[in-house]
Amino acid sequence: MQRSQVDRSSRRLGVTLVFCLVFGLLAPTTQAQMVTGRHMEDFAKVFSLEGTQVQEWTAYEIACSVPANVLWPGDHATFTFRIENKGDRAIQGPGRIHVVHYGTRGRPGDVWKPQVFKVADVETVTTDVNVPARGARTIQVQPRIPETFGAYGLTLDLGNRGKAFVATCVRVPQADPGRVQFPTYALDLPWPHEMSVEVYRLFKRLGIKGARTEGGYGSIEHAHVDWAMENDLTLMLTVGCAATPREQQPLGRGRPWLDDDNSMKQGAKEDLAWLPSFDKEFERYLKSVLVQHGWPKGPINAVELWNEPWEGVSISGWGADCLRFREIYRHMAQAVLDARKEAGVQVLIGGACSSSNTRDKLFCDGTDDFLPILDFVSIHYQPLAADPALEPKWVHRQSEYGPVRVWDTESWVANSEDRVAAVIATMRAMGQSRTAGIYHGNVYESQKHRFDGQEAAVVQAWAPAAGVAAVQKFIGQRAFRELLFKNGLPWIVVFDGIDGEDDGTIVVVGDLGGAYDKNRSLFRLVRVNDDAKLTISDSGGTSRLMDFYGNPVPSAGGKIVVPLNGLGYFLRTDGSKGSFTRLKEELMQARIEGYAPVEIIAGDMTAAIGNRPAVKLRLTNVLNRPVTGRLSVQLGDLQIQNSSEDIRLGANQTREVTLKIVEGRPAADNRYPLSVTFDAGPDGKAEHHELIRVNAIARRTITVDGSLEDWQGAIPQPVDEGQRIGRSMTEAAYLPFQKVDESRGSGAATAWLACDRDHFYFAARVSGKGKGMIRFETRDDDSYFYPEKATDQGKELLWPAGVRRFSYRRDPDLPSGNGQFNIQIAFNVVPPQDKPMLTHPPGTMPRFMSYMDTDYEFALNQVGDQYGGGTEIVCLLKPGAPRKHFYPRQPQATTDGGPVKSGSLVVRPDGDGRIFECAIPWSELPLVKKRLDAGRTIKFSYRINNGAAAYELAAGRSVSKDNPLTFHNDWSTHWANELEFGIEN
DSSP, rough: OOOOOTTTTTTSSOOOOOOOOOSOOOOHHHHOOOGGGGSTHHHHHHHTTTTTOSSSSSEEEEEEEGGGGEEEEOOOEEEEEEEESSSSSSSSSSEEEEEEEEEEEETEEEEEEEEEEEEEEEEEEEOOBBTTTTTTEEEOOOOOSSSSEEEEEEEOOOOOOEEEEEEEEEEOOOOSSOOOSSOOOOEEEOGGGOOOHHHHHHHHHOOOOOEEEOOTTOGGGGGGHHHHTTOOEEEEEEOOTTTTTTGGGGGGOOEEEETTHHHHHHTOOOEEOOOGGGHHHHHHHHHHHHHBBBBBTTSSSEEEEEEEEEEEOOOSSOBBHHHHHHHHHHHHHHHHHHHHHHHOOOOEEEESSSHHHHHHHTTTTSSSSHHHHGOOOEEEEETTGGGGGHHHHHHTSSSOOOOOOOEEOOOOOOOOOHHHHHHHHHHHHTSSBBBBOHHHHEEEEEEEETTTTTTEEEEOOTHHHHHHHHHHTTTTTTOEOOOOOOOOHHSSEEOOOOHHHHHHGGEEEEEGGGSSOGSSSSSTTEEHHHHEEEEEGGGGGGGEEEEETTOEEEOTTTEEEEEEESSSSEEEEEETHHHHHHHHHHHTTTTEEEEEEEEEOOBBBOOOOGOOEEEEEEEESSSSSSSEEEEEEEETBBBBOOOOEEEEEEEOEEEEEEEEEEOOOOOOTOEEEEEEEEEOGGGGGEEEEEEEEBBBBEOOOOOOSSSGGGGTTTEEEEGGGGGGGGOOOOHHOOTSSSSSSSSOOOOOEEEEEEEEEEEEOOOOESSSSSOOOOOGGGOOOOGGGGSSSSEEEEEEEETHHHHHHHHSSSOOOOOOOOTTTEEEEEOOSOOOOGGSSOSOOOOOOOOOOOOOOOOOOEEEEOOOOGOSSSEEEEEOTTTTTTOOOTTTTTOOOOOOOOOTTOOOOEEETTTTTEEEEOOOOOOOHHHHHHHTTOOOOOOEEEEEOOOOOOOOTTTTOTTOBBBBTTSSSTOOOBBOOOOEEOOOO
């Protein structure tokens, strides 16, 4: 997310659009998402401020003897506070400073709103407070801040005059010194008016080596490169409009969307992309900045173009077409290339704040023209979905600057210290060489106070700062090595040492559901008990456990016990020779308790009940020791051969169990209640309950007329409210200012599948009606952009002659139909190892994060009467085509998606709903036909877009998990395309 600031009153620079600061900070529209500082839940309760009212005075910190309120071991801090008496009575007598050890924790299902909790009351310091009426005084106190790593809040208590919170500090491990060219962690710098050297000192004291800040035209002075150099901080510049002169903006101002009469919408987000005539000046300016301040003689190590430059509209002032982005990007890259050549600087080039946006902007034409000038892909809010790490052409790029790096530059999902270690460790495991993870406002608060003609700048260090410091100390620049258990739990994330093998760090996380939506994680169905734990020997004291603050957790009786919850815990050694290898060996043999021992995945039947199909269960022993248990299975009224048997599974072994149906009748709704129990006695019990189905494609020829008569006897594939898809966290974070109707949709759908020698057939009866879509074959791309004339509150403005009108006037229509009224169908037929994306990052396992499953995807669209009526089938994905979203003016590839003229689709009313019926020739699905002709199964799913509601066939199924790449759009919630279908004999 990003703030964009519009200042029409600026005279100094003569610009309309000053500092659309592109470093992930807040606009008022996003402020409701972030909850920081004094606004956090239970803040007043923890600091005993409830029911108290400050009476005619205020107090604030103006200095601390320790930089940025960050204490290292052994530091003693003296705080200076200014008390201002606003009343007519003097404040006399002793005041008391209360010191409270506190923390923050995340709330289940909410990454934005931390909750404050009290650890302990530390001490109360009494100090003289004598402030005359309408006067002010300063006091100094040196409270006892314990050596325990964590956060400490200070309140000033003036008795019956009230109590106020005055400071927060943290005690953290001493940071490692020195500059780093490409830090693995970076935090955002604040607004220019909030900048002070104390902010930069906070970064140094916490061990943070990287920052993101604005780097647009005329703004480099606000990056304070001198402070960055003094504090070992590298800067990534996010290049936005900044101080672009007014006359270099089309129409002399930013361009919001337009109403139908071409009048500007007031108060809307604006496009701030400048005129092409300014590109060379922008390039000259950026080159001069990099020549002077590029690494190694300066702090700048990278530049990216704009923050979140989404198509259509964004929070940061981008609203231009992708062609304009490509033009400016080339000029930005040329500035870097020239600075490298002229001054020998080492600066990376990158963008575009998500993997899908990078593909849509730079690789939509199917060429690799931009690959030499893409040193990193920046991504935002892609939890367990850093899919640039799976792109072979990016991962294996041959360049002086190595492969295309994956940099998370804004994914604020760990906004309390309890989540920091788990999130950063797993981000690194996903292949991200730079991480963010935490909103800066939850880490620190820059304050500036003016009094008596002077300014006092201080920084309040909030509790998550302690978690960040611990991660920097114990992970820092260490390289991710592997997940120790590739087919089991817990998540043990191994990092190599910097100063030799025995300097390594291990992070243990029991349950990724504590940091992410559990539906996106592998082993999402495994039950984790509250008392789950891992026990190892401390190897004679050489192995050590630390909590997420970095505090030692003592062993007992030579044993280290690690809680297995959603938090991250550090394991390290004393550095003695061979100690890290011994630690890993101990972990491989650890005693793991508190998990359901087996994950149970149920596959559907792929033949009709009358053909006596089989049910396949995939059992995975998540423990690192063998387990033996009794497997018991029930499947509604169907009788199963060998419904109960003893099963032995080796450590972390996966085994497939096939259970044949011997008798039973088909269910009219094709839903069969499955109950599975695996009872391993002392090792625990696993239970699984799921409605499974028969997935069989009818072999018949269908007349596509919307009548459904030809489908009599075909096996239905229904979806209902249990398979409803909500708005994803990614989409909410990308467009927080857009209001979305989250009301429940109009209900369910039932679909049928068939095929013959020439076609694949699909039909669905869908509840609810909706508006038709445009016809993409004849879409007028220019109609989405500004006309020659627009009006601003009655004043007519003319677009410059000879300049492509690149600013969006409205939201673009996409053929996927998310948020509209259509159907998407998807086929998964290519083996994982043969798909164009890697299956997983090195050191992990398949499905650890998002992965490519779908090979062919089609949208089945009803065309609105105003666009000529009828229907349209659009291919969204097929082998050899680039993944893209088909925005207006997006360059085409040689092999590409688009309207399918050879197919047929009918959509007709059906009471309160609609019937969709289509035929797609096998020429559009050759690999699907090849697999079916070979007598093999395929994987298939469908998605119903029903306005505010969406439903997917695979939603909630055990074989599936949340996977953004299954359907378009990439930023919506989708469920993996893993439902297996057979074909009738």
